Amino acid sequence: MNRIAANPIPYWSRAGKTREVFEEAFRDLRDVGFTAVKADVPDDMSPAAYAEWIAGYGLAPSIGLFSSPFDETVELAREVERARRFAATQVALGLDRTMISSMALPARMAEPAVGAGFDADRLARAIDGCGTVCRALRAEGLRPLHHSHVGGVFETESEIVRLLDDLGPGVIGFGPDTGHLRWAGIDPAPFIRRYADRIGGIHLKDCFADFLPPASRTGMSYHEVQGTGRLWAEPGLGVVDLDAVLAAVPAGYDGDFMIEVDEPSVGSKRESHRISLEWARAALEPTP
Template sequence: MNRIAANPIPYWIRAGKSREVFDEAFRDLRDVGFDAVKADVPDDMTPAAYAEWIGGYGLAPSIGLFNSPFDETVDVAREVERARRFAATQVALGLDRTMVSSMSLPARMAEPAVGAGFDAGRLDRAIDACAAVCRALLAEGLRPLHHSHVGGVFETEHEIVRLLDDLGPDLIGFGPDTGHLRWAGIEPAPFIRRYADRLGGIHLKDCFADFLDPDSRRGLTYQQVQRTGRLWAEPGRGVVDLVAVLAAMPDGYDGDFMIEVDEPSRGHSKRESHRVSLEWARAALPAPG
């Protein structure tokens, strides 16, 4: 069944991932009416305890995310072991897939969404490292899906296509973020259609036009652009053609629809942002099935 899930990023992005922060997020998501939440199990909590915790708010675990720089700063063997532990936790929650992403390369956080500091050798090494992590996840029963994200080593269309095409569908599926694709200059709907047969998850994110032109954000870091409140928009209120995105998705899509607004748009509280987002989702998304 296709559930409507939320990623409560705006609650912890500045305050940190404390239990108190998540309790506030879960209360709001419950009251607004979400079905599920991104599985983000604290290091000191067992999967069973986490499931009981979010279940107390009427929420179920939805697709999580394994994040790695996948660059020269990581030890691949350690990342593989970390992926195995992550997979065991996710599988224990009853999940069969995960997003896999790269974030937070310093040069790209300083100059986001333009492929800053591209290095062909680094891309080759990153693809190899991601392949090793994907094999580990698959061995534990968790299907990896590449998740696009500005600021990482797989940021531009060329880099994402290289990863997906080099590794192939048996090793990695597709779990895009519509907002991050659009910010990086990639039209989400045609790109989703291109890899529709590998689609196993999606983050439905919208964005305003204000900072999509690189000239409009010259000298601003990733975080500075995000904090303007004029980057991310609640779904349906920005420039991402989400109608086309939904039309591009394959019949029989069996994943969740995860709503994500990293920083509520200007004038919206975190709770109100989620309320507006869910209102759009209930009107726009296909009936569960």
């Protein structure tokens, strides 16, 4: 059965990935009713100790994320070694796949979701570099799935298509984020159908309509738009057609459904997760 997992990103996005921050998140996720959480192992903790730690909150590890700019700032040999270490940790947790994403290019963080500063040579280098890292992850037993994310070198539909088509299914699978696709002007459901045979993970994220049109956020950076509280929505409260998304996911899909609300639109992080899990159970769990 597909699990409903959570990424507790609103807990650590500003406060950092400290044990104290994670403990607050794990308590809330346990109390709300989640049973799986994105695998983020602290640098000073072994996979076995991490698994025991989260099990104390009734949680199991779910699909993690390997992120790199994949731009000219990256020394590829170091990224490959970092990917190998990451894969060893994830495999030790019993995971067989990971999201892989590009984030935080300065020009695109300053002007998000429109493909700012496009450079064909940079894109080609990024695809080659991502392919090299994907092959390293695969060699360690971890299946890489491209994870769409505004602010990175693979931001627009044409860039994501180029990455997936150039590398092919033998190198990289598909792990969409419905909110990031929608913010970048991509209708998630048909895009998921296009690559349905490669999907191995998904982040279910919703958006409000307020800042989706580029003209509505002129002069605003990624973090400024997010900080309004009117970008990300708890699933079912925004404009992403999540019913169509779920209908586009193939019947044989064997991954988790991960809920992610980077910036809650309600008064507390715990309440945001409660609303999200309530929606997910209604949408995903079969009725008796």
